[in-house]
Amino acid sequence: xxxxxxxxxxxxxxxxxEFQRDLDPRKVNLxxxxxxxxxxxxxxxxxxxxxxKQLKVESSFHEYLPLxxxxxxxxxxxxxxxxxxxxxxMSESIASIQTVSGTGANSLIAKFLDKHTRCNNIWLPDPTWxxxxxxxxxxxxxxxxRCYPYYSDSIHALDFDQMLHILTNEAxxxxxxxxxxxxxxxxxxxxxEEQWNKIARLCQAKKLFVIFDSAYQGFASGDLDRDAWxxxxxxxxxxxxxxxxxxxxxxLGLYGERVGALHVVMTRxxxxxxxxxxxxxxxxxxxxxxxAPLFGCRVANHIFQNQELQDMWHADLTTMSGRISSxxxxxxxxxxxxxxxxxxxxxxxxxxxxxxxxxxxxxxxVLRTKYxxxxxxxxxxxxxxxxxxxxxxxxxxxxxxxxx
Ligand code: LMR
Numbered sequence: 093x094x095x096x097x098x099x100x101x102x103x104x105x106x107x108x109x110e111f112q113r114d115l116d117p118r119k120v121n122l123x124x125x126x127x128x129x130x131x132x133x134x135x136x137x138x139x140x141x142x143x144x145k146q147l148k149v150e151s152s153f154h155e156y157l158p159l160x161x162x163x164x165x166x167x168x169x170x171x172x173x174x175x176x177x178x179x180x181x182m183s184e185s186i187a188s189i190q191t192v193s194g195t196g197a198n199s200l201i202a203k204f205l206d207k208h209t210r211c212n213n214i215w216l217p218d219p220t221w222x223x224x225x226x227x228x229x230x231x232x233x234x235x236x237x238r239c240y241p242y243y244s245d246s247i248h249a250l251d252f253d254q255m256l257h258i259l260t261n262e263a264x265x266x267x268x269x270x271x272x273x274x275x276x277x278x279x280x281x282x283x284x285e286e287q288w289n290k291i292a293r294l295c296q297a298k299k300l301f302v303i304f305d306s307a308y309q310g311f312a313s314g315d316l317d318r319d320a321w322x323x324x325x326x327x328x329x330x331x332x333x334x335x336x337x338x339x340x341x342x343x344l345g346l347y348g349e350r351v352g353a354l355h356v357v358m359t360r361x362x363x364x365x366x367x368x369x370x371x372x373x374x375x376x377x378x379x380x381x382x383x384a385p386l387f388g389c390r391v392a393n394h395i396f397q398n399q400e401l402q403d404m405w406h407a408d409l410t411t412m413s414g415r416i417s418s419x420x421x422x423x424x425x426x427x428x429x430x431x432x433x434x435x436x437x438x439x440x441x442x443x444x445x446x447x448x449x450x451x452x453x454x455x456x457x458v459l460r461t462k463y464x465x466x467x468x469x470x471x472x473x474x475x476x477x478x479x480x481x482x483x484x485x486x487x488x489x490x491x492x493x494x495x496x
Contacts, residue, residue: 103222104468111466119464120482122473125277125445126347127412130479135412137345139405143394146401152390157383159374161190161353165389168396169353173273173306173320173338178327185363187356187370189377190384194307194339195223197354199231201303201335203376204356204369205268206232211301213267215259217242219470221277221305224270238262240269243279248438248450250281259294268301273336274319275308275444278472282312282443288322292329302326302334310343312443314413316406330360340392342445343409349388416445419478423447426487432494447473455493463489 104124111121121132129135160166166188171179174186191197205211214232216224218239228237240263241254263269271291276282283291295302304326309319326334333356340351354373358364377383395401417440424440439447451459451471459465465486467473478486 107466107468114464114466116464118485120466120477120486122465122467122475122477122486125342125474126476127342127345127416127445128476128479130415130481132477132479132482135345137405137408139395139401139408140345140391142404143391143398143401146398147390147394149387154386157190157386157389159378159383160188160370161384162386162389162393164397165393166190166353168393169338169340170355172316172396173309173323173336173355174327175317175320175324178324182327182357182360185358185360185366187358187366187373189354189370189373190389191337191352191354191377192381192384193341193350193352194305194337195227196350196381196384197337197339197352198224198227198303198305199380200354200373200377201337201356202228202231202235203380204373205301206234207376208372209266209301211235211266211268213238213264214303215240215263215267215269215300217255217270217272217276219243219278220270220272221307222468224305235268238267242276243281243448245450248281248435248448250283250287252283252287256290256294259298259300263298263300265299266301267298268303269295270303270305271322273304273306273309273323274312274321275446277307277444278446278468278470279448280442280444280446281438281448283322285321285325288325292326292332295326296329296332302332304334304336306336307339308342308444309338310409311413311416311445314410316343316409327357331362333357333359340388344388344392344395344405345408345412346388346391349391350385351388351392352384416475419475419483420447422480422483423475423478423487426484427490430487430491432487432491434494445474445476447475449473449490451490451493458493459489463492465489 213236241251244251310316312319336355338353341347420440427436449471453469
């Protein structure tokens with residue numbers, strides 16, 4: 093064992109530990125995508141607090157869930173992402189399993205494709221969520237990881253032509269492609285509906301297996317249905333095979349409870365049944381976690397089953413997305429007021445929890461060491477960490493590092 097080399101992994105959680113050790117009173121945490129209130133404190137959704145109260149959690153049992161998870165939870169999770177029409181029409185064509193949040197769903201689909209299909213390449217966006225590469229490396233050793241251009245640093249926008257160009261020329265029939273359903277992490281930049289449609293047609297023409305990572309439903313627009321548009325649009329192509337990795341960490345604020353689901357949509361032309369895929373997913377899941385955890389799913393399910401709590405949840409989503417968007421505007425206005433060199437419109441126009449600031453690794457380093465402002469080395473800042481009390485300080489520090 094002494095030959096085991098040290099880990100090179102850094103990532104958001106290592107930086108978070110460093111932030112916790114930092115004793116400077118000015119410190120600002122823009123690291124992890126977890127919602128914070130205007131005092132930079134974790135925030136429990138009102139719907140979640142109320143659900144826990146109604147569930148009388150102190151007297152509940154802690155039994156095993158069935159291997160595929162709670163059937164009630166899965167049914168509701170499916171309706172949330174696909175909508176009533178799709179679920180009513182094609183329920184038999186969708187295999188679903190409760191997972192250990194989004195990471196569990198991503199890991200399970202990677203394992204599944206590695207073991208049960210002839211998929212040779214997984215196409216990941218460049219850039220993407222820092223964990224995607226590790227997930228595919230660990231769970232799908234047979235499948236080669238490839239990257240498609242997604243974002244152009246120079247124009248702070250989607251690199252759409254390049255993305256289509258590379259995928260058209262290099263992706264092979266049967267490859268898998270990973271897409272972020274909304275509020276792309278880390279860039280906060282989503283395709284337009286017209287662009288989504290072009291991507292769907294390309295996937296159809298190339299017969300690509302489409303994997304949607306849906307971790308931010310409700311955070312791009314504040315509306316759950318609108319944020320599911322891309323998933324629902326792709327599902328309308330009856331010959332596309334699609335997986336959706338669904339996380340409720342962010343939109344229910346159940347980060348540590350690991351609530352999520354994986355759905356696999358089969359083709360309807362030709363008609364294929366989901367039953368074998370469903371069974372294989374359950375078998376694979378059994379071998380590495382048995383089944384997903386119960387507590388968070390019970391809370392989520394209670395909200396999904398109760399109209400009053402659902403209304404409360406929607407209001408909570410508006411509260412969270414509204415505060416994030418007001419912080420985006422505040423940061424942008426400050427940078428404008430300071431006449432910070434560069435065009436900062438992307439800071440207010442990007443969606444979801446993150447701002448892909450465009451700051452260099454070196455500038456991020458100075459922000460951390462000199463100003464005690466922490467964000468990922470890629471320049472990704474979690475806007476949730478901005479508050480009315482610190483946004484001016486952050487803008488001034490950015491101004492200082494940019495002007496050197
Ligand atoms: C993030 O990107 O900050 C979050 O999704 C947390 C994580 O697991 O990396």
